[in-house]
Amino acid sequence: MLALTGGALLAIVVGAPAPIRWPVVFAAVVLVPGSAIMTLIPVNDVGGWLGLAVALSLGVGVVASTVTLWLGWWHPLVSAAAIAVASCVAFVLDLRSLSRATSVSVA
Secondary structure, eight states: OHHHHHHHHHHHHHTOOHHHHHHHHHHHHHHHHHHHHHTTSOOOOHHHHHHHHHHHHHHHHHHHHHHHHHTTOOOHHHHHHHHHHHHHHHHHHHHHHHHHHHHHHHO
């Protein structure tokens, strides 16, 4: 998911052609925020995990959009960047906890 986030950011910053940019950005918007939340929820079923990740991602996007509209502060790129940063922080924290658990179990 970190790679997907980086790929979407790169596609936007470089100004990749639309046929390349939109699938990458769409996949990031639909998967990354929910996947970050799913690092906290143990789900063994891949289909269930994917469905929850998509639903949570869309929910995060709706809440972020609604809040920025209510506050009169509509900046979709800033909102998307904030969601991406928060998601990446959650992924990195999850990776750190996994590496700690692995190093403790090996020792």
